Amino acid sequence: MAQLHKFRPKYFCFVFAALAFSIAITCKTQAHGLFTPEIYSTLTSDTIPVRKNNLRDSVTRNDSISRSTDTLRDSLQRSDTLPPTPKIDTFSIRMSKDTLDAPVEYEAEDSAVLLVKDKMFILYGKTKTIYKDVTLTAPKVLINQETGIVTAYNSRDSLGNVATRARFQQGTEQNFESDTITYNFKTQRGLTFNTYTKQQDMWVQANLIKKVNANTTFAKHVIMTTCDYDEPHFGFVSSKGKFINNKIAITGPIHPEFEGVPIPIYLPFGLFPLNPGRHSGILAPTFEVNEQYGIGLINGGYYHVLNDYVDVTLRGNIYSYGGWMVNLTPTYRRRYHYYGSLNISLIRNKQNFKGDPDFSVNKTFNISWNHSVDSKAKPGTNFGANVNFGSSKYNSYISDNPIRNVTNTQQSSINYSRTWTGTTPMNFTMSANQSQNSVNHLMNLTLPDAGFNISTFYPFQRKEVIGSPKWYEKIGLGYTVSARNQLSFYDTASNTISSLLDTLEWGAQHRFPISLSLPPLGKFIVSPSISYEETWLTHRLRRQWNPVAGKVDTLSNEKGFFTDRRMSFSLGVNTNIYGTLAFKKSRLMAIRHVIRPSFSLNYTPNLSKGKYDVIQVDTFGHISALPQFVNNRIFTGYSYGRFGGISFGVDNNLEMKWRSKKDTGDAAIKKIRLIDGFGFQSGYNFLLDSFKLQPFNLYLRSTLFEKLSLSAQGLLDPYLYDTLGRQTKRYAWSDGRVNIGQLRSGSISMSTQFQSKPRDPKQGTNPNAQIGRHINDPALMADEQRLQDYMRRNPAEFVDFNIPWSIGLSYSLSFFKQFDRETKKFKTSVTSSASFNNSFSLTPKWNFTTNGFYDFKTKQLTTFTMSISRDMHCWQMAINVTPIGNYRYFNISISPKSSILQDLRINRTRTFVNY
Structure with missing residues (x-):
C-alpha cells in the first residue's frame, strides 16, 4: 500500500513559485525572438521564389460561438484611457561616405566574374552597365567596387583589327566610341583613348579625351571633320581642343588635311559652333567674274537673331566696275500661327567704263513680302500675301539668273478667305492684286476683288424625313457673287490722282442656280435646272454706221451704272451604254467600250436685246450686232440673241482586260485603259434664221x-x-x-x-x-x-x-x-x-x-x-x-x-x- 504523505503548506508555495518562474522565462524568450534583427548581404538575388501561405483558418466565420448573445459585457473591453505608446526601432545601418548614391545595373551576355579579395567585378561578352544617365556598352568591362572606377575595352578579330569598340553615352547629348574608356562614377570624370564622337554635324577623332564634367571635355591630337569614315577624306588637325556640349568647340593652332596630306595653311586657333538652331554670325562671300559688272564678291553679309521669332539677314554684292547690290531680309515665324519674310533690294548697276559707248549707270529697287498663316491657327480662316513691287528694269540687272532676266511682269496678291460650315456651307474671299509690265510700264491694280458663295441648299427639305422624300424636297438653291474694282495706268511721273480715278472701273456679277435632283428614270438620269445671271457694268460704247466715210463711227463712250441679264432653262438627259467583246483561249480576255451620250434641251431668252447696236458694218451692206459693253475690262455683256435648241455630245471610253504570264490567279488579270476619253460636243439653235448648227468641239485624251x-x-x-x-x-x-x-x-x-x-x-x-x-x-x-x-x-x-x-x-x-x-x-x-x-x-x-x-x-x-x-x-x-x-x-x-x-x-x- 502506498504511503500517504501529509499535506503541508510549504509544498504548495514551492509549486506556485516554480510555475511562475517558468512562465516568466517563456514570455521573455519569445519577445527576444520577435525583435531580433536580421542583416543580409548578397551579390545576387535569391533564385528560390518565396512561396505564398495559402493556409486558411479551419474555423469558419459561421461559428455558433460568435453568434451567441451575451448580456454581460466583459470588463476588459472597456476603452483604455491611456493612448498606446508607439514602438521605435533603434537599429540602423550607417552608410560609408564614399558609397555611390545610386545603384549600378549591369548585364553580360557571356559571363560575370567576382574577385572578392580584390573587390573587382569583370563582365565578358556584350555587356551593358547603367549608372544614372550613363550607359556603357563594351565587349569587356572591369568594375572596381572600392574606387567606383569602371574600365571598358574593345575587342579585336583574328587579324588584329578592332571588331567592336567601347561605347559611352550620357543622356542624349554626349555619345562617343573608343578603344578604351575609363570612367569614375563618383567624380564623373574619365579618360578615353582613340575616340570617335559626333558633335552636331561635326565628327571628332582624338587620341586622348579627358572628360572633366557632364558638359566639358578636352582633347589631344584632335581631327575635326564632317566625314564619317574612320580615315576621313579631309579634316582640320590640331594638337589640342576643348568641347562644350551644344555650344562651341575651340582648338589651338589648326591646319587642314586632305587624304592625310597636310595643307600648309595654318591658323592660330579654330572656332566651330556646335549649338543647334539659329545663331548670329558673318556670311562669307564667294568669288564671281561677270562680263557686265567685272570681278566681284557676292552673297557676303551678316546674319543676326533678334529673338525666338525674328531674324535679319543682310547680304551684298560688290563688283570691280563700281556696281553693288544690297539685300535686307527680315524673317519671322511663330509655330502653329504664321510665318513670312520681307526683302528689300537695292541695285546700283554700272556697266563698263566711263567714256565707252555702252557705259551706263542705273539704280533700281525691289520690295517683296511673303506671309502665310498656319491652317491650325484658326480653322476656316486663311490669310496670305505675296507682294512684289519695284523698278521696271530690276529683273534685267540681276546677275546669274537668266529666268528673271527675261521676266517682264511682276505680280502681287494679298488674299483672305473665310469658310462657314453647317447645314448651309458658305465661303467668302477677298483679295488685292497688282501686276506690272516692265516693257510698256503698264500697271493694273485690282482691289478689292471679293466673292461670296452659298453652296447648294434645299430649303423645302424636312428636318426629320419620315417615309420617302417628296419631289419638291429635292429642289436646290445657290448663290454666287463676285465684285471687282480695278485701276489701270502707266508708271510715269505725270500721273495725278484725277488721272488715276479716270481709269477706275468696277463691276459685279450675280448668279442664282436652281436645280432639281430626280431619281433615275430607268437607264436615264434627268436633271432639270434654271439659272439667272445679272452683271453690273460701268462703261457703255455706242456706235453707228457712217455712210459718208464708209466706216463705223463711235457715237458715245458713256460712264455710269449699267446692267445686263441672262436667264436659261435646261433639261439634261444622260446615260451609259456598255459593250464588251470577249476572247476565249487568249491572253487578251476582253475589250470594253463605254459610250456616254448626253442630251440637253435649252432655252435662253434674249434679255440683251437693247444691249447691242444692230447696224451696217461694211460697204457690202452686211448687218451685225455690235456689243455695247465691249470696253469693260472686268466683266462683259452676254451673247446676243435667243437660244432655243439642243446641246448634245458623246464621250467614249475604251479599255481591255489582259492576262499576264508572270502572275497567277487574280493578280494575273490587269485592266489597261486604252483611251480615257474621246468624243465631241455641239448644239443646234432652232430659233436662229441661219447658222443653226454650232461648230463641233473634238477632243481625245489617253495614257498609253x-x-x-x-x-x-x-x-x-x-x-x-x-x-x-x-x-x-x-x-x-x-x-x-x-x-x-x-x-x-x-x-x-x-x-x-x-x-x-x-x-x-x-x-x-x-x-x-x-x-x-x-x-x-x-x-x-x-x-x-x-x-x-x-x-x-x-x-x-x-x-x-x-x-x-x-x-x-x-x-x-x-x-x-x-x-x-x-x-x-x-x-x-x-x-x-x-x-x-x-x-x-x-x-x-x-x-x-x-x-x-x-x-x-x-x-x-x-x-x-x-x-x-x-x-x-x-x-x-x-x-x-x-x-x-x-x-x-x-x-x-x-x-x-x-x-x-x-x-x-x-x-x-x-x-x-x-x-
Missing part, C-alpha cells in the same frame, strides 16, 4: 502603257466659205459632198517619262522632298536667286544618284487657219516645239543632266542647260553650263555637304550677255 500621255483637241466648222473668206449658210456636206466640215484650229501634245530601276530599292531617295522643303522656306522664298544658287551648289540634294538614267520628252503642236485676202485661200499657221529633260548617272557617283527647248518653226534650240554632278561622299561638285541664249552662264562649285562648313567652297562663275 502608263507611260505616254496624249491629248488632242480641235474645232470643226460645218459650214462652207466663199471666195472672200465669208461664212455661208451651206453645210460642208451639201450637194452630195463627202465632207463633214473644215478643221479650223487644233492642238496636240504628248509627254513621256522613262527611268531605270533604282540601284538599291531599299534606299528610297526622293530629291523632290528636298526641293519642296527649301522652296517652302520663307527665307528662300524672299529671294529666288538665292534658292537657285543653293540648288546649283548642293547638287547631291537634288540629283538622285540611285537612278542610273531617266529620260523625259514632251512635244506640242498647235495650228489655226486664217483667210488670206491676197491669195483668197485659207492659210494654216503651225507652231510646234519639243522639250527634253534627261539625267544619266554614268557611275554611282557621277551624274550628267541636260534640259532644253527646241522650236521647230525657227529650227533653233532656244534654251539649253547641262550640268555635271559628282558625289564625293562628304564633298560635292557641280558644273553648270548654259551655252545658248541671250544670257549665257558657266559655274563650277566644290564644297562640303555639311551646312556647318557651307562657306568652305571653291566657286567659279562667269556670265555673258548678248544684247
